[in-house]
Amino acid sequence: MSKKVVTVTILLIAAACVLPFVVSNYRTFQLTLVLVYAIALLGLNILTGYNGQISLGHGAFYAIGAYTAAMLMDQAGMPYWATIPIAGAVCLLAGFLFGLPALRLEGLYLALATFALAVSMPPILKSHLLERWSGGVQGIVIVKPDPPAFLADVGIKLNPDQWLYYFALAIALVLFVIGWNLIYGRIGRALIAIRDHHTAAEAMGINTALYKSLAFGVSAMYTGIAGALGAIAVQFVAPDSFTVFLSITLLVGIVVGGLASLSGAIYGALFIQFVPNIADELSKAAPWAVFGIFLIGFVYLMPTGVAGAMRALLGRLGRGKLSPPKEALP
Amino acid sequence: MEAVLFQVLAGLATGGIYASLALALVMIYQATHLVNFAQGEMAMFATYIAWSLLNAGVPYWAAFLLTVAFAFVFGVLIERIVIRPVENAPVLAVVVVFIGLLVILNSVAGWIFSYTIKSFPSPFPAALGIRYMSPHQVGALAVTLVVLALLYVFFRFTPLGLAMRAAAQNPVSSRLVGIRVGWMLALGWGLAAAVGAVAGMMVAPIVYLDPNMMSGILLYAFAAALLGGIDSPGGAVLGGLVVGVLENLLGAFVIGNELKLVVALVLITGVLLVRPSGFFGSVQVSRV
Numbered sequence: 001m002s003k004k005v006v007t008v009t010i011l012l013i014a015a016a017c018v019l020p021f022v023v024s025n026y027r028t029f030q031l032t033l034v035l036v037y038a039i040a041l042l043g044l045n046i047l048t049g050y051n052g053q054i055s056l057g058h059g060a061f062y063a064i065g066a067y068t069a070a071m072l073m074d075q076a077g078m079p080y081w082a083t084i085p086i087a088g089a090v091c092l093l094a095g096f097l098f099g100l101p102a103l104r105l106e107g108l109y110l111a112l113a114t115f116a117l118a119v120s121m122p123p124i125l126k127s128h129l130l131e132r133w134s135g136g137v138q139g140i141v142i143v144k145p146d147p148p149a150f151l152a153d154v155g156i157k158l159n160p161d162q163w164l165y166y167f168a169l170a171i172a173l174v175l176f177v178i179g180w181n182l183i184y185g186r187i188g189r190a191l192i193a194i195r196d197h198h199t200a201a202e203a204m205g206i207n208t209a210l211y212k213s214l215a216f217g218v219s220a221m222y223t224g225i226a227g228a229l230g231a232i233a234v235q236f237v238a239p240d241s242f243t244v245f246l247s248i249t250l251l252v253g254i255v256v257g258g259l260a261s262l263s264g265a266i267y268g269a270l271f272i273q274f275v276p277n278i279a280d281e282l283s284k285a286a287p288w289a290v291f292g293i294f295l296i297g298f299v300y301l302m303p304t305g306v307a308g309a310m311r312a313l314l315g316r317l318g319r320g321k322l323s324p325p326k327e328a329l330p
Numbered sequence: 331m332e333a334v335l336f337q338v339l340a341g342l343a344t345g346g347i348y349a350s351l352a353l354a355l356v357m358i359y360q361a362t363h364l365v366n367f368a369q370g371e372m373a374m375f376a377t378y379i380a381w382s383l384l385n386a387g388v389p390y391w392a393a394f395l396l397t398v399a400f401a402f403v404f405g406v407l408i409e410r411i412v413i414r415p416v417e418n419a420p421v422l423a424v425v426v427v428f429i430g431l432l433v434i435l436n437s438v439a440g441w442i443f444s445y446t447i448k449s450f451p452s453p454f455p456a457a458l459g460i461r462y463m464s465p466h467q468v469g470a471l472a473v474t475l476v477v478l479a480l481l482y483v484f485f486r487f488t489p490l491g492l493a494m495r496a497a498a499q500n501p502v503s504s505r506l507v508g509i510r511v512g513w514m515l516a517l518g519w520g521l522a523a524a525v526g527a528v529a530g531m532m533v534a535p536i537v538y539l540d541p542n543m544m545s546g547i548l549l550y551a552f553a554a555a556l557l558g559g560i561d562s563p564g565g566a567v568l569g570g571l572v573v574g575v576l577e578n579l580l581g582a583f584v585i586g587n588e589l590k591l592v593v594a595l596v597l598i599t600g601v602l603l604v605r606p607s608g609f610f611g612s613v614q615v616s617r618v
Binding site for chain 2: 052115116126287288292
């Protein structure tokens, strides 16, 4: 990373820390959801953007994470923070297991299988077999966590919304740093090589089966952690919040934000959180019409997404100093 | 035993509808090697057109034909305007465009016609019913079979059908002998949309009309098309009937109605893993 990028990143993090004191509680809540989406989009981007495996079913992993957290809090009385790593681990396993059969499926067929997974998730969650733990159609209500007592002891007064925001921000930062290391290291190069030329990657000695299923697992883990955080922030899980349209929302996020781009996850998250709110004023159906138009429009006109456009813009302004390695659309 | 027979026949009736939609998917797959994720929403939109026509006082069969004609033109237009620019794009781009189309059609239908669930009439007289099947089930099965027969005759015995098959099988040579391959693709999209519209109008009296009515049906159609072999029209029809019967039997006797959709998920992943070419599909061999 160049010095400029480091400075800009630090400034952005500082701004993110100040935000909850400047905006209303409701806005803080919305910004928490932006962080949640950013984590989920980063997960999907690792799989679809960097590894080239199309998933139309990441909403299912988001749901698994959300339900794991909610059930642990509701049934086992676990504290909210302890459910996050468990949700991550459950989704890592679920993703890895789904990734194994996905090894045999390429492109279109993987899209089909994951689409089927997304469509059949709500009926599975509603099923009477799970009703004892999942609350069936009604779902589960969870209580909003209070800021920990030690903060008040040292004189920092936060309301629950602000605390949850900082909690999500901390987790997001950790996950983004891990993601950065993953992508710009040996593993990331292997993932990109598999995406760009499967056979050549294999010939160079990359264990494609292991890396592909691992990408699936890690991607599901990110999305699952996001799901758990999202459930805690919204304080409610129900089968109908995890329809196929959630998966499509995540797809919109990575396409608009920018495929194969870390910063794209943040642009995408801002887009999927705030654009529907604006479009909603037009009609109940408008947000989806806008999403659809943006999806097709971005494929035609801006295939590298907002992140790609920003890169080109900054590259032009800063004589190319800011542009990281070139990343192509898979 | 009687209960089983009842479920099998009911399954055949819905299976016929899955078969039509699966056939629409296969027609587009054969020509372009793409699976149209928006096929269900296109059918749903056409069904809303039929509903509007019926509400305006048009007699059922006239509305039926007008809707099929509308769906055909609509399909051709979508191919020409939306799909053509991404004809040679990577798979991900095309899938994203299909999903975009799905979302747009879904929300526009919700916008224009509202999300409230509407009932849709069945045109078949009560006299059509037999002991084990309702009039609508008999009628829907008959209509499906007629559509399939018409398609068979069209592709097998008309010059245009031959040209379309040629364009799908070998675009380069077809172009050399003077077939307009691009337009053949567009016609294929039109036909697929028209067949889908028939499926939509046949299924609407059963599942009721709302913008999300096709999501489950589309999943069964995917399962049917894959089971029969994604590039085999006959396989798609057989697959549709098998999926319909299987879904009904499992739903009634084994796993309960609420988990019916999971049957489709298991079938889709199962077929893709065990036998990706389905019953009758051709095995794909690629040189690396």
